Amino acid sequence: MPAPTAAPRDVRFLDPAVIARLGSMELKARTVVEGFLSGLHRSPFKGFSVEFAEYRQYLPGDDLSTLDWKVYARTDRHYVKKFEEETNLECHLLLDVSASMAYRGGAPMTKVEYGSVLAASLAYLMSRQRDATGLIQFDDRITARVPASARPGHLHSLLLALDRVVPGTRSNVGRPLHQLADALTKRSLVVLVSDLLDDPDEVVSGLKHLRFRGTDVIVFQVLDPYEIRFPFKGASRFTDLESADEVTADPSRVREAYLEAIDGLRSRYEKELRSHGIDFLMLDTSKPLDFGLLAYLDARARRK
Amino acid sequence: MSFLTPLYLLGGALIALPIVLHLLRRDVAPPVPFTAVHLLRKTTIDRTRRHRLRDLILLAARVCAVLLLAASFARPYRAAAPGSTRMTVVAVDRSFSMAAASRMTRARELARQAIDDARGDRIGLIAFDERTDVMSPPGTAADARAAVDAIEPGFGATRYASALDKAAELLMDEPSGRLVIVSDLQRSGFDQAGAVLPEGIELIVRDAGAAGGNLSVSNAAIERREITATIRNAGTAARAVEVSATADGRALAARRVTLPAGGVADVAFDAGADVQRAAVALAEDEPDGYAADNARYAVQQARAVPRVLVVTGASGSTSGFYLTRALTAEGDEGPDFEVKSVAGQALSAMAASDLAHESAIVLLSTHGLDRRAGDTVRGFLQAGGGLLVAASPDVDPAVLSTVLNWTPPIQPREVAHAGVLAATDLRHPVLRPFDAVAANLGQVTFDRAWQIDARSGWRVVAQYTNGQAALAERTGGPGRVLLFTSDLDRRWNDFPLHASFVPFAQETARYLSARTPVLSMYLVADVPAGVAPTPGLVESGGRTLAVNVDPRESRIDRVTPSEFQTLVTRTASQARPRTERLAAQAEGQQNYWRYGLMLMLAALVVEAFVGAR
Secondary structure (H helix, E strand, O other): OOOOOOOOOOOHHHOHHHHHOOOOHHHHHHHHHHHHHHHHOOOOOHHHOHHHHOOEEOOOOOOHHHEOHHHHHHHOOOEEOOOOOOOOOEEEEEEEOOHHHHOOOOOOOOHHHHHHHHHHHHHHHHHHOOOEEEEEEEOOOEEEEEEEEOOOOHHHHHHHHHHOOOOOOOOOOHHHHHHHHHHOOOOEEEEEEEOOOOOHHHHHHHHHHHHHOOOEEEEEEEEOHHHHHOOOOOOEEEEEOOOOOEEEEOHHHHHHHHHHHHHHHHHHHHHHHHHOOOEEEEEEOOOOOHHHHHHHHHHHHHHO | OEEOOHHHHHHHHHHHHHHHHHHHHHHHOOEEEEOOHHHHHHHHHHHHHHHHHHHHHHHHHHHHHHHHHHHHHOOEEOOOOHHHOOEEEEEEEOOHHHHOOOHHHHHHHHHHHHHHHOEOEEEEEEEEOOOEEEEEEEEOHHHHHHHHOOOOOOOOOOOHHHHHHHHHHHOOOOOOEEEEEEEOOEHHHHOOOOOEEEOOEEEEEEEOOOOOOOEEEEEEEEEOOEEEEEEEEOOOOOEEEEEEEEEOOEEEEEEEEEEOOOOEEEEEEEOOOOOOEEEEEEOOOOOOOOHHHHEEEEEOOOOOOOEEEEEEOOOOOOOOHHHHHHHOOEEEOEEOOEEEEEEHHHHHOOOHHHHOOOOEEEEOOOOOOOHHHHHHHHHHHHOOOEEEEEOOOOOOHHHHHHHOOOOOOOOOEEEEEEEEEEEOOOOOOOOOOOHHHHHHHHHOEEEEEEEOOOOOOEEEEEEEOOOOEEEEEEOOOOOEEEEEOOOOOOOOEOHHHOOOHHHHHHHHHHHHOOOOOOOOEEEHHHOOOOOOOOOEEEEEOOEEEEEEOOHHHHOOOEOOHHHHHHHOEEEOOOHHHHHHHHHHHHHHHHOHHHHHHHHHHHHHHHHHHHHOO
16 A cells, blocks of 8 residues: 555644543544544545535536435525445454553553554544444454444444553454454455564464455554664663563664564565555554554545 | 782772672663563574673673782782791801911801701801901802801901891891801900890800910000010910011011010010111910911001192292291191192192192182182092182182082172171181180281172181171081181281281191091001001001001900800890881882783773773
């Protein structure tokens, strides 16, 4: 997936530092999406979002089928609801809630908080598209599940679940992916939000299983800026949040090798997943969320 | 390994610093929660091992550096092996009394025996009379034995103090030492005070035998044409002995004299004319008596007349006329001074050795003086000579200060009508003879004189009535230097015409000439340089010297070995300082601290090298 780019806009409402200070997950999601859309209206990506945003007066030559009769009945004016459409897309948000996702280094939010907001925003967006949206939380197993649904009150349930995310234990991304792949019965979209600091073979295997079942997959690798840049100084005893393993090292001496390793991991995911038609995007928890949303819309558009 | 200043070793406790830092460094690594630890582990495991090794090397280098620094400051040294610290000194008497019969043979046997007894020690061998010579420095027994045969009796007298001093010096740095005295144990050896030995030194006395009797010539003197000799019989029986004499090489009729036991007799010889040199000898002695004291020599003692060198402006000058007349005035026994006048140029051509027989110099002019003259005069003063400088129109103060190296130079101002002379310090040897008649000096009128600043480097002896210094003595330099600030040639005053001038000139010259009197008769131990320490009549420096043995050595009374021990004064033990000196000496020779500091630097280089990696 080409890296989506957005035109300069007001990113205040997409800034994680701002989002983190907001209260409920619903408010966070709405703020992100509305902020995202308000910018998008002025962007070249307009074609992705017209389903929700525009009513305009009927102009000669417009397709009469797009005329909104309900509005006409209420206002006695002709408005075109040009791009609104019904959908039968089923979308599953897979959120990794393992212990490593609770890490927060140099970002305003932990990875799991960032992932939750991302998932909430996507859910909010999907809800406006009337897609059936479901949520699966997992660590080394599925810990919580909200079935996919397009009912009007369903969004609230999703956001409530995301608001109550509790980090779990060790992660095993492959296992829930296989479980989900076995459970899916219809065409759907799976969005995986995880740090993917797991066995790459297991992860890729699970994602390939999903893809084999005809499922579209978008993978967001959420990483803290400290995990990306490794800016530590001074001898430190690094303790693994999941395994409690310890490594004492001088960061200045291991930084280069670490960055090579983390970049190699990212490159491997990117290469292997793309080869199987899976969208992959690494997100920095200190960066705005719009990249994630754009990636989703890009995938959504390609499905049509 | 021992340490000279072991307290510095406490500094070694500072190794705790790098060790604690090393341990803290491990603990200071704070726990940091992280996620991708498995990525770190993959990359750092090898590095961590290497770093652990590096840290250990760094720790070792730092600990070594601290320890080496502390050890270097403690000044390590390796003490000598305990067995080799003991030293024995064997002292053999070589006075002329040891020449009697087979006494020296016996003494050598005793010395060898003492050396054999001390086998395993470091052994030194010394031979003594008034002087002590080291025949074999502390070393092996073989060296000492080989040196024993080189000891021969001389003409000196026994002086135990000399041997004890030398032995104490040799044993000074020894923690334990032993002194073996081999002697005929004459009591006269203790005549000279100072027979002391430190307490820590073991003293062993070996008796080389005694003389049963001895005849000696204990004195010989010349009184114009008569030679008088004193003959002593140290034996226990009366003896008759023939005494012969020679006068100026001419044999006189022998005389026979009978001496009671322990008695003394004077024998007079009439030479018929004044005698300058004489020798008196005994025809025989006791069988084990001392041959060296059987003869005695005498010379007519010449009256010592000090020689004064008067330096004038130029040859043929009348300068110094009054002074010369005053100094050569005849007394009861002739003139008291021998005066010689030379020009300044002649003085400049002289070497210091040319003034060896001069007692004083009077400088009346600086004409013709150059730097060499300055060196000559300063050398003369260094040798104890005296100098009188009299102001006059012929004396240039600047030249004077330069030649005599006076700092600051004198800068006199000529003043008129200085007044009369007034003695300031009647205790001064020049003015002391005037005493009650010092007022006679006040009859002299000084029309002109130098006015000098006598505050630094001068002591005023006499003043003018205007308060200025008339006679001042230079202080602080070698020799005696007097400055008379007016003329001695009747140009600036009428002093030479007054009766006080002669005693003033003579007392001044006498004060400046106060040198050691010239002797003509010496004991063997006191002969001047260049004269062999052998009894006899010797020509030296144009004079005839009589050299004799010390008559005290002719006595045969002895001390027992146990009495000898009691007559030696023991001083406080120097054991501890000796040990410390020995340690300091060993440390100073070994200089291990330098190696310690070099190793410390090497450790720091390693530390810097490893730490930078």
